[in-house]
Amino acid sequence: MPAVLRRPLALWGAFVLVHGVLIGLNLSGIGWPLGDVERVYLGWAEGTVSGAFRLGIDTDFVYPILALAPILAALVFGAPLYVLSWLGLVTLLNGVAFGALIGRRPGRAAARAAWWWLAFLLLLGPIALARIDSITVPLAIVGVLWIVRRPFWGALLLTVATWVKVWPVAAIIALVVASRRRWQVVAVFAGTSVVIIGAALLAGSGLTVLSFVTEQTNRGLQIEAPVASWWLWQSALGIPGTLVYYDQQILTYQVIGPGTDLAVTVMTPLLVLVVLAVLLVGWRAQRAGAAFERLFPPLLLALVLTLISINKVGSPQFMTWLAAPIILGLVGDWRAWRAPAAVALLMAALTQLVYPYFYNYLLGTVPAMVLVLSVRNLLELVLVGWMLTRMWKLGSQPAMPAPIRPGASESQPEPQKE
Template sequence: MTAEDVREASAPGRSRVRRVLGGRAALWVAFLVVHAGLVVLNLYGQGWPLGDVVAVYKVWAENAAEGYVRMGIDVPWVYPILAFAPMAAALAFGSAWYAQTWLAIVVLLDAAAFSILLGRRRLSRTRRIAAWWWLAFLALLGPIALARIDAVTVPLALAGMLWAATRPRVAAVLLTIGMWVKVWPAAVLAALVVASRKRWEVVTVAVALSAGILGVSLLAGSGLNAVGFVAEQAGRGLQIEAPLAVAWLWRIVGGDRAVEVVYDREILTFQISGPGAEVAASVTTPLMALGVVAVLVLGIRAVRRGAAFGRLFPPLALSFIVVLMLANKVGSPQFVTWLAAPVVLGLVLNPRRFLVPAALATAIALLTQVIYPYWYGWLMAADPGFVLVLTVKVALLAVLLAWGIRALWQAGRARDRVEVASDA
């Protein structure tokens, strides 16, 4: 039998495998397998990935249920006011089942977004690619993908981005709700305002909904506590996972005794203490503002040059998000979940164009899981190997931002002024 005969004989088998893996059933089975694995890791894995959920979120929810204190209403809070909704909802079956209920809520939200991604019509090749990529991304990122408040906002942002072209008002509602759970979806909302021809509808919906949320908070007695998260975030120190913290971690590796990792009991995080650390933490906000303005200018330039919505929106949202990550004084591992929404939309619209950011995002996810939750203690001890892992992760984020800036600069060129075909 010749090599050609072997190839011909195996061709039907390969074709059947492709058909099976390309079907909805296979994707939903994979969704269940990946999420079941993440749930098991959260409940039984080492490193206590559900620490914030059961030791912080649950306490806040119980305090409110018992009439003791309502976070964001009675006292200032580190999160926007709607973050309390999923935390309180996880008490539905009692404190003993809080962790399981939290995980169920997140999995259901992911399932809703996954259903929107697959769509109701004939499953396209690009949506299959995007769906498989998202599942791989979640698996590589590990348990943190479900174990923080960010996990509630990711499916909202993903659904909003998928509907942005055809249902901009619905997208604005989802992104605004997400923004009042955790601030980062505001970056996607800003990208939508810049890229969409219906930007004033988006702005109107976002402003009206935000006013309603604030109004209800004020009626509940929040006062300025409803926006207290702004000041709470501004007062934080330089967390050890923050990109800017890398320089100080290497100083610890080099034996500088003036620099150390300390635990902030008020914010409940490990932070850098040492010469220049407070200054570095204070400059992150203006640095972030400068980065956002620079990306905004590139986005407006692309619009003026006639960039198509599908060509502009995904890289613009991605660039905004990466700026928020790189110029952040916190740098928590769950921030990596933010990358999923723009990359998924980019793959839906043009997989070949978004191959590089998709590959970079998966590598960043894997490096994140290497550090957290399993071996986080090694980073706290400034072990050289794990400081190197964090350094590579930050470098990949910088490369991802460079890709986004290049994509924005090229958007709107004469040869690109053709609307990207999309079934989003």
């Protein structure tokens, strides 16, 4: 990589440019990527401030209760500026994560990971900033980057992110398997969760604070979930009996047809079983002496992809979850991770093609759009298999030293640490 591309000025300039483009795409209104922010989040914020309801306290909430923090924070300058405040908040959090990644003098690996993240955001498009997931991604990135040298703060950030949107719990679970500091991680996660739940209980929530669990289990089969492809293709090929409809309660597009009820019933226990299988492969590698730095990134990515691909729920913003594990992998071992990172870039581009620009064609099950979505979903499964294979090899060979970290001597590897 040319030295000029490692300079903070170049990296921060690109950061500003990419986020300027993404903000512009969101504000353009093409495909209405800000639909959830303008129609849902703003309504929640105004209803909470007015006292009409208390989400997660006396009213069921689809997200964990800390999701209210950014939703309310974006109202600080008033409802007319809510969208701009939201986009500014996400950009600010991304900036914090970007700074944690590159530091004052970014090494080659950190700079490459930073350029990859910017490319990933640009290829993913406006949805990269326009959902609650966008709040959790920078928290997760900083959390996994800190977990080695600042384990307490890393685990704390990952726990907070989990109480905004559930997916970062994958990092906590991966740490329990891969890290020798697992009990410290569990203690931080449990202690922080007790504080959050306790505060909600004092506010009178009762079990409503956990309503996000039942809200998810009550969902139908969303059209972007890989398992829905079977029915989307039936519709695309003109086979009668399949219908794409809008669920007014969950506010998502779902598919219904012969066998979808069975699929909805099966997917949650299947997800649990596949997660357990992934953890067993990771545990096997850990027991064989695999270095933490080699095991944790593929285990985390495999778990994140499992949550995406073996699920009845599917949304374009789920692709944002890939950033944290891939950035961690690229920082630790660029050569081993550049190919999976390239696949993730392709997945991001295919996602933007579907949403927001041609989403109506997907709703109409136009074969070309169903094909694009199917290829994206297939790549998810390919990456899962790739990471499982990598972990299996780690468990089938003598323990190897961790890869050289940026800034360490290339002639003498840095001692392994956690």
